[in-house]
Amino acid sequence: MKKKTKKEIFFEESLKLIHKKGFKGTTLRDIAQKLNFEVANVYNYIDSKDSLLDTYISDITKEFHDGIDNVVNSSYSPEVKLRLVVSKHVQLAVNRPYELALLENDWRHLKEPALSKFIEERTAYMNKLVHIIKDGVEIGQFRAIDIEIIAFTILSSIRWLYRKIVDDESKINPVELEKEVVDFIFMGIRKV
Structure with a gap:
């Protein structure tokens, strides 16, 4: 089985979090926290x-x-x-x-x-x-x-x-x- 890239993991976990909390209820901080990195790192993946x-x-x-x-x-x-x-x-x-x-x-x-x-x-x-x-x-x-x-x-x-x-x-x-x-x-x- 192919190992997932960091980018694939980022998007997969972001989608799961948005599904759980809703789009409006999910912040970039939530996404960063879920993935154990700083909020600024989120911008490496999305604008x-x-x-x-x-x-x-x-x-x-x-x-x-x-x-x-x-x-x-x-x-x-x-x-x-x-x-x-x-x-x-x-x-x-x-x-x-x-x-x-x-x-x-x-x-x-x-x-x-x-x-x-x-x-x-x-x-x-x-x-x-x-x-x-x-x-x-x-x-x-x-x-x-x-x-x-x-x-x-x-x-x-x-x-x-x-x-x-x-x-x-x-x-x-x-x-x-x-x-x-x-x-x-x-x-x-x-x-x-």
Whole structure:
């Protein structure tokens, strides 16, 4: 197993602390104290607490967009596309739970222009998801119910997954989690 660099440890511990105390409740002093070094050393890793938030949210948002863009541009059916999108969410929850927690809980603390950019990106992502669902309804793969309700319900169903990873000591099998979530969602939208 590869040994983590000081920078990797810094970011990992910072994310855990922010998850525990919240973005507003976490100070640079808290981060320094957690890592046993002087506050001035924090600036070797980040410019500010706001830049930390902006960087993480931008990175995870880009990963979501890269994933859905690859799916949308594929030749797969809408059902397969939606399965892949949901699977990507589960995989990110498993592999980057603290970043997803930051995205879910702390995006409101972004400063302009990052806040407006994030809201724009979130809307664009939702539109891509709606497009996949709409295509599935049109060709009869999904039930003909309100497309936006389906999209919001899917996102609401998977938005909490990072908590299962962060807070669960049982260490759930990620493959089983992915299958259970995908199966659950498709039981509700698949046309029978």
